[in-house]
Amino acid sequence: xxxxxxxxxxxxxxxxxxxxxxxxxxxxxxxxxxxxxxxxxxxxxxxxxxxxxxxxxxxxxxxxxxxxxxxxxxxxxxxxxxxxxxxxxxxxxxxxxxxxxxxxxxxxxxxxxxxxxxxxxxxxxxxxxxxxxxxxxxxxxxxxxxxxxxxxxxxxxxxxxxxxxxxxxxxxxxxxxxxxxxxxxxxxxxxxxxxxxxxxxxxxxxxxxxxxxxxxxxxxxxxxxxxxxxxxxxxxxxxxxxxxxxxxxxxxxxxxxxxxxxxxxxxxxxxxxxxxxxxxxxxxxxxxxxxxxxxxxxxxxxxxxxxxxxxxxxxxxxxxxxxxxxxxxxxxxx
Numbered sequence: 001x002x003x004x005x006x007x008x009x010x011x012x013x014x015x016x017x018x019x020x021x022x023x024x025x026x027x028x029x030x031x032x033x034x035x036x037x038x039x040x041x042x043x044x045x046x047x048x049x050x051x052x053x054x055x056x057x058x059x060x061x062x063x064x065x066x067x068x069x070x071x072x073x074x075x076x077x078x079x080x081x082x083x084x085x086x087x088x089x090x091x092x093x094x095x096x097x098x099x100x101x102x103x104x105x106x107x108x109x110x111x112x113x114x115x116x117x118x119x120x121x122x123x124x125x126x127x128x129x130x131x132x133x134x135x136x137x138x139x140x141x142x143x144x145x146x147x148x149x150x151x152x153x154x155x156x157x158x159x160x161x162x163x164x165x166x167x168x169x170x171x172x173x174x175x176x177x178x179x180x181x182x183x184x185x186x187x188x189x190x191x192x193x194x195x196x197x198x199x200x201x202x203x204x205x206x207x208x209x210x211x212x213x214x215x216x217x218x219x220x221x222x223x224x225x226x227x228x229x230x231x232x233x234x235x236x237x238x239x240x241x242x243x244x245x246x247x248x249x250x251x252x253x254x255x256x257x258x259x260x261x262x263x264x265x266x267x268x269x270x271x272x273x274x275x276x277x278x279x280x281x282x283x284x285x286x287x288x289x290x291x292x293x294x295x296x297x298x299x300x301x302x303x304x305x306x307x308x309x310x311x312x313x314x315x316x317x318x319x320x321x322x323x324x325x326x327x328x329x330x331x332x333x334x
Contacts, residue, residue, distance in 0.1 A: 025109035027198075028187045029099065033282075036103075043100045049294065050093040056301035057082040073151040074140070077133045078304055080160050081258075084129060085297035088122025091115050092192050092293050099191075112193035113175055119293070120171045120195060123266060124216075126296065127223045128163035130259050134230040135159075137252050142237050170216060177209050190289060196273045217270065224263060231256065254303040258296060265292035 032039060064070045064079040095115065099105050107115070140147050174195050185201035188194075199209045234252060238245045268288050 025183065026186060027107050027109070027112050027193065029105040029107060029193070030189055030191055031103075031105045032100070039100050039103070043097060046093070046100070047097055049298065050089065050097070053089055053093075053297045054086065057086050057297065060301045060304065061086075071153075073136050073153075073156045074133070076156050076160070077129060077136060080163070081126070081129050081133070082301055084122055084125045085300060088119060088126070089293060089297050091118025091122065096191055107193060112188075112198065113179065115193040116178075116195050116198070117171055117175060119192060120174065121167050123292070124167040124170055124220075125163055126262055127220055127266075128166055129160075130255065130262070131223045131227055132159045132163060133255050134227040134259075137255065138230040138233055141234050141252075170219070174209075174212060174216070177212055181206065181209070191286070192293075194273065220266070227259060257303055258300050261299065262292060262296045265295070 032042065034042065060082045061079050064075045092115070095107070095111075136151060139150050143150070178195055178198055181199065181202040182204050183198070183201045184203040188197040188201075190197055196213065199206050199213075202209075231252070265288070269292060272285065272289065
């Protein structure tokens, strides 16, 4: 093992070592135990869901970018949340849809690493963005007089940049630690590649990976604790003011729903991957393992689009504009 690590981490040996591991490695992913006809039905349904995810998230992103009135921290963070949803789902849906239609559940080592990079990046950035949004609402409600001084556009940009830097750092570190491992298996018991499933295939001790994995879990718990603390302060402030109650219901409730849904989904996926039982019903297990890639990207733009008045008004305005223009052109022709 030590000679392997020495060769891998030597200046000339690292790339060579990585190439030796990944040249011929092919993973098999779990497949749906359904008839071909049912797989086509699943394909159409999942394609429709993916289309809705793209449509809803792009609608909110374009609306926020084009409308100057929405160039405020809360809406910019929402834009980042929607972009992250598109980014994460792009790492899963195209591959999964291709597997369904071609009945081919294979993925190369490098393709697996890329999928891990995208999906893990999506998870880490989602938590970081939700934490930033909690902080934004905390400042808006608990320190309203200092809000514009604290949440400037510069600070907003820095917070978004820090969320992506945190994401890239943690994901690249996790992948680097995984790529050094010698693998003795090739089957991943999921519909997509995830880091822990690859680590479990290792022939060598994975102590470093385990320690880093627990550090990541603790960092996500720290995110959740920070958000909980923020909401305790928010609820305390809202009890004292009727105006704050209205603000909480309009801007904080959607965020709270997103947070609870995403946290429960990730918690289940993490715990089940490590400690799950084979006796758990397969259909429920499959849905809960995929829930964080289905519900949050679909639900976030709907919740925020319907609940945030300014966003809702401008989305409907953008949708009506083409009809208004067509009517005007028709009148001029007449």
